[in-house]
Amino acid sequence: MTGWLATLGARGIDSLRAFGRAGVFLVGVLTGTPRPIAGLPLLVRQLYSIGVLSLAIIVVSGLFIGMVLGLQGYTILSDFGSEDAIGQMIALTLVRELGPVVTALLFAGRAGSALTAEIGLMKATEQLSSMEMMGVDPLRRIVAPRLWGGFIAMPLLALIFSVAGIWGGMMVGVEWLGVFEGVFWSNMQASVSFWDDVVNGIIKSIVFGFVCSWIAVFQGYDCVPTSAGISSATTKTVVYSSLAVLGLDFVLTAVMFGNF
Amino acid sequence: MNQRAIEIIVGLFMVAGFAALLFLALQVSGLSPTAAGSTYTVSARFNDAGGLAPRGKVSMAGVTVGTISAIELDTNTYQARVTMRIDATVDNIPTDSAAIIRTSGLLGGQYVDISVGADEEYMQDGDAFYATQSAMNLERIISNFASGK
Numbered sequence: 001m002t003g004w005l006a007t008l009g010a011r012g013i014d015s016l017r018a019f020g021r022a023g024v025f026l027v028g029v030l031t032g033t034p035r036p037i038a039g040l041p042l043l044v045r046q047l048y049s050i051g052v053l054s055l056a057i058i059v060v061s062g063l064f065i066g067m068v069l070g071l072q073g074y075t076i077l078s079d080f081g082s083e084d085a086i087g088q089m090i091a092l093t094l095v096r097e098l099g100p101v102v103t104a105l106l107f108a109g110r111a112g113s114a115l116t117a118e119i120g121l122m123k124a125t126e127q128l129s130s131m132e133m134m135g136v137d138p139l140r141r142i143v144a145p146r147l148w149g150g151f152i153a154m155p156l157l158a159l160i161f162s163v164a165g166i167w168g169g170m171m172v173g174v175e176w177l178g179v180f181e182g183v184f185w186s187n188m189q190a191s192v193s194f195w196d197d198v199v200n201g202i203i204k205s206i207v208f209g210f211v212c213s214w215i216a217v218f219q220g221y222d223c224v225p226t227s228a229g230i231s232s233a234t235t236k237t238v239v240y241s242s243l244a245v246l247g248l249d250f251v252l253t254a255v256m257f258g259n260f
Numbered sequence: 261m262n263q264r265a266i267e268i269i270v271g272l273f274m275v276a277g278f279a280a281l282l283f284l285a286l287q288v289s290g291l292s293p294t295a296a297g298s299t300y301t302v303s304a305r306f307n308d309a310g311g312l313a314p315r316g317k318v319s320m321a322g323v324t325v326g327t328i329s330a331i332e333l334d335t336n337t338y339q340a341r342v343t344m345r346i347d348a349t350v351d352n353i354p355t356d357s358a359a360i361i362r363t364s365g366l367l368g369g370q371y372v373d374i375s376v377g378a379d380e381e382y383m384q385d386g387d388a389f390y391a392t393q394s395a396m397n398l399e400r401i402i403s404n405f406a407s408g409k
Contacts, residue, residue, distance in 0.1 A: 041263055044263075044266060044267050044270050045263075045266060047270045047273070047274075048266045048269060048270050048273075051270070051273050052269050052270060052273045055273065055276075091288050095284065095288065153273075155277070156273065156274060156276070156277025156278075156280070157277075159277050159280035159281050159284065160276060160277060160280045162280070162284060163280040163283050163284065166288060185287065188288055188290075189287075189288065189289060189290025190290070190317070192288050192289040192290070193289055193315065194284075194285050194289040194291040197289065198281075198284045198285060198288070198289055202281075
């Protein structure tokens with residue numbers, strides 16, 4: 001019984017410590033933000049590997065999700081004879097929810113895991129400590145550009161995802177199932193509000209971008225420097241990011257669209 | 261790949277992101293640059309505001325001329341007071357016009373329709389509609405019909 005209690009206590013202290021380390025780490029990264037001129041090439045390189053290389057999976061997933069929404073929405077709405085509302089349904093679902101959330105989940109799987117593995121391997125091969133020996137701050141040189149890269153790339157990816165999805169939905173709804181194009185767009189424009197829907201979606205994706213990149217770089221930086229440690233850190237990145245995104249999404253939705 | 265090529269590709273990526281934002285703003289949410297500023301406010305009292313909601317549309321002859329900005333209970337008369345913002349370009353609504361709550365389609369949302377009167381004087385900022393017609397309530401109509409009223 002005491003043994004069990006002790007294990008529980010040790011677990012609690014461990015996770016609290018990890019939270020504390022993550023906070024201290026974040027402060028270190030943010031105060032060690034690269035100077036604009038010197039750090040820009042590093043940031044651009046990270047934007048390339050985090051943002052541009054994620055573009056293919058984002059566009060393809062967005063397209064298919066939009067097409068599925070169009071197909072499902074048409075089947076359900078045509079029961080009520082209101083298949084004209086399909087544009088509004090697709091646009092609101094994508095802009096408010098699926099755009100930010102699915103992008104963040106794909107981002108955690110595609111870019112977050114890569115960030116963790118990269119930084120973890122640098123730690124395991126002692127590249128980080130040799131940087132410190134040479135007087136280069138690894139937080140500033142390695143971690144900060146990756147954190148900012150993810151933070152900037154995520155909203156842009158989410159916007160592109162939403163547009164790809166709306167285009168996919170239009171292909172299915174208008175081109176294939178024959179909803180009149182003018183009604184499709186005008187219903188969409190009548191119900192989607194720029195400030196309430198689009199901007200709130202962007203705010204969500206900014207929050208997710210920050211959380212996902214933070215988790216990814218921290219897990220890499222904090223991992224046990226062995227091959228097993230790197231593999232478990234990569235798994236943790238994907239699991240924690242997904243849970244954090246889904247949990248935060250509920251909180252943000254309740255604050256933004258709850259109306260209470 | 262050299263730094264220059266990466267910079268160009270990242271630049272294209274950012275342009276694509278902002279183009280997506282522009283598309284969502286203009287084509288999807290129908291944001292028009294001249295939307296703000298040029299409106300005036302009128303109100304109407306209804307016995308039953310039904311399913312009317314803020315941001316709903318106000319139309320004349322089927323053309324949208326404004327939006328509903330607020331719906332609240334008037335505690336003196338126990339009526340719903342609906343405040344509407346009308347485009348400043350539509351400045352010639354006769355004072356004896358009626359505000360009527362209508363439903364678009366069978367399952368569509370409700371909106372305020374302005375039925376034009378014949379007065380020579382026009383409504384100004386802050387005026388109220390004298391004649392109103394409340395939302396059609398299907399249950400009430402059926403119960404009236406059943407009780408023979």
